[in-house]
Amino acid sequence: MLAFPSSYSVGITSLGYQVVWATLARRSDVDVRRLFTDRGDAPHRNLDLFGLSLSWELDGPVLLDLLEQQRIPIWTAERDDDDPIVFGGGPVLTANPEPLAPFFDAILLGDGELLLPAFIDALQACRGAPRPERLRRLAQVEGVYLPSLYRPRYDSAGTLQAIEPLDGANEPPIPATIAKQTWRGNTLSHSTVITPEAAWPDIHMVEVVRSCPELCRFCLASYLTLPFRTPGLDDGLIPAVEKGLSATQRLGLLGASVTQHPQFDELLQWLDQDRFDGTRVSVSSVRAATVTPELGRILAKRGSKSLTIAIESGSERLRRVVNKKLDTDAIFAAARYAKEGGLSGLKLYGMVGLPSEEEADVEATAALLLALKKATPGLRLSLGVSTFVPKAHTPFQWEGVRPEADKRLQLLAKRLKPRGIELRPESYGWSVIQALLSRSDRRLAPVIAAARGQHESLGGWKRAYKAVLRGEGPAIGAAVSRLWDTQAPPPWDAVVHGTWSGEQVLPWAHLVGPLPPETLAKHRTEALA
Ligand code: SF4
Numbered sequence: 459m460l461a462f463p464s465s466y467s468v469g470i471t472s473l474g475y476q477v478v479w480a481t482l483a484r485r486s487d488v489d490v491r492r493l494f495t496d497r498g499d500a501p502h503r504n505l506d507l508f509g510l511s512l513s514w515e516l517d518g519p520v521l522l523d524l525l526e527q528q529r530i531p532i533w534t535a536e537r538d539d540d541d542p543i544v545f546g547g548g549p550v551l552t553a554n555p556e557p558l559a560p561f562f563d564a565i566l567l568g569d570g571e572l573l574l575p576a577f578i579d580a581l582q583a584c585r586g587a588p589r590p591e592r593l594r595r596l597a598q599v600e601g602v603y604l605p606s607l608y609r610p611r612y613d614s615a616g617t618l619q620a621i622e623p624l625d626g627a628n629e630p631p632i633p634a635t636i637a638k639q640t641w642r643g644n645t646l647s648h649s650t651v652i653t654p655e656a657a658w659p660d661i662h663m664v665e666v667v668r669s670c671p672e673l674c675r676f677c678l679a680s681y682l683t684l685p686f687r688t689p690g691l692d693d694g695l696i697p698a699v700e701k702g703l704s705a706t707q708r709l710g711l712l713g714a715s716v717t718q719h720p721q722f723d724e725l726l727q728w729l730d731q732d733r734f735d736g737t738r739v740s741v742s743s744v745r746a747a748t749v750t751p752e753l754g755r756i757l758a759k760r761g762s763k764s765l766t767i768a769i770e771s772g773s774e775r776l777r778r779v780v781n782k783k784l785d786t787d788a789i790f791a792a793a794r795y796a797k798e799g800g801l802s803g804l805k806l807y808g809m810v811g812l813p814s815e816e817e818a819d820v821e822a823t824a825a826l827l828l829a830l831k832k833a834t835p836g837l838r839l840s841l842g843v844s845t846f847v848p849k850a851h852t853p854f855q856w857e858g859v860r861p862e863a864d865k866r867l868q869l870l871a872k873r874l875k876p877r878g879i880e881l882r883p884e885s886y887g888w889s890v891i892q893a894l895l896s897r898s899d900r901r902l903a904p905v906i907a908a909a910r911g912q913h914e915s916l917g918g919w920k921r922a923y924k925a926v927l928r929g930e931g932p933a934i935g936a937a938v939s940r941l942w943d944t945q946a947p948p949p950w951d952a953v954v955h956g957t958w959s960g961e962q963v964l965p966w967a968h969l970v971g972p973l974p975p976e977t978l979a980k981h982r983t984e985a986l987a
Pocket residue numbers: 670671672673674677678679680714715745768
């Protein structure tokens with residue numbers, strides 16, 4: 459069973475979900491069914507595996523509902539030989555799986571192309587063995603993390619000291635660290651399902667690049683997925699696009715930074731051919747410095763209405779801090795090219811609350827938007843703004859959410875809305891919950907369990923946290939609590955807002971990302987200097 463913690467329409471529009479499903483469905487020894495929150499295939503009578511693809515921290519509690527619906531105990535420690543192995547993957551779980559760790563038997567860290575075949579082969583080889591033996595065998599697969607075989611150690615003040623294998627003396631030994639796996643194959647992924655019911659109806663999605671070489675200091679999409687990888691044009695991208703366009707006329711080019719594919723201009727020229735008249739092409743957010751007149755023209759000709767660029771801030775200083783490598787002229791040029799090419803809108807993305815940000819930096823963002831409006835009259839501008847949330851395995855993982863961010867979102871609204879610039883702010887309150895989930899350790903699991911049924915409201919999360927703090931959370935059996943020392947949740951303020959020292963043991967210290975912590979610390983020091 460492969461589950462997605464949202465509706466069919468949203469789940470089937472996730473290229474990651476589609477690729478995992480297709481990889482499993484291609485195997486002759488696996489019979490895979492799909493499950494969404496609003497529908498699912500009929501379940502197997504004997505379910506061996508339950509998988510979940512998670513790409514959004516706030517979806518965690520949905521996993522518990524889906525497990526219960528399938529009559530699977532929600533805690534890994536309460537499952538027995540007859541229960542399926544519950545596994546998960548995706549960027550959220552690869553970055554910091556700890557808050558959800560007590561619910562998963564196995565977490566696949568990294569690219570599914572490598573991990574899934576090795577994981578399934580290992581499981582097939584020990585099928586029928588008692589559950590503890592199966593888990594121990596799976597722990598030998600590179601990149602597969604078995605949370606129940608590790609235990610965090612805290613000092614008397616509740617500060618994390620280490621996360622250690624539970625019984626390193628047994629055979630085969632459990633590895634002390636688990637390294638994220640990186641697929642280096644040539645062809646990247648594309649849709650295997652095209653449906654009018656997708657959130658983007660009938661779209662064929664093609665992954666143009668994986669990762670991003672720019673290393674903006676907050677960026678999970680870059681740091682967690684390094685190195686930057688690109689498929690060839692003639693032997694990768696063009697066949698993948700052709701395949702989809704034989705079934706639909708809607709194409710989505712996806713990736714953290716699609717225009718940085720070394721042959722992106724050639725791909726654009728190829729899509730400019732008359733035979734693609736009637737085809738709608740959209741691209742995900744592009745680096746402003748890579749926008750060209752041709753990009754604006756061809757996207758407009760192929761049905762796109764707008765272009766999306768992430769500027770992060772209107773302040774040159776702050777863009778240098780976050781390593782954005784983007785000067786103000788390039789932002790004006792991108793707007794000009796979008797307009798001259800025939801696009802009617804430019805969507806910009808920014809952030810507030812970045813480390814070292816002053817109110818003057820936020821004023822600079824407002825001033826930039828107003829200057830852009832003046833310089834490109836007729837081009838519809840909109841600014842999406844989020845609050846900086848620290849992410850594991852990035853240089854800013856040690857920085858906290860800044861409470862000033864809330865007021866700075868309001869400041870932008872005050873400056874821009876009366877001047878006719880659309881502002882799409884993300885809720886500060888939800889950014890706080892996201893940070894709680896992205897930087898906590900497994901002591902947060904009872905809060906996630908307590909948040910069920912109320913996780914769609916901010917107050918619900920706060921009530922759940924307080925209930926667990928008072929000892930009124932969900933009942934936790936002895937087998938479950940064996941996986942961590944204390945049931946008190948991690949301290950809210952320190953997790954969400956705290957600036958952590960370089961010496962602090964991180965909840966994900968046993969998981970090895972693409973860059974060593976020393977390199978991340980160096981990037982942080984350079985940024986803040
Ligand atoms: S350019 Fe965009 S995708 Fe690349 S590192 Fe910066 S924020 Fe991330």
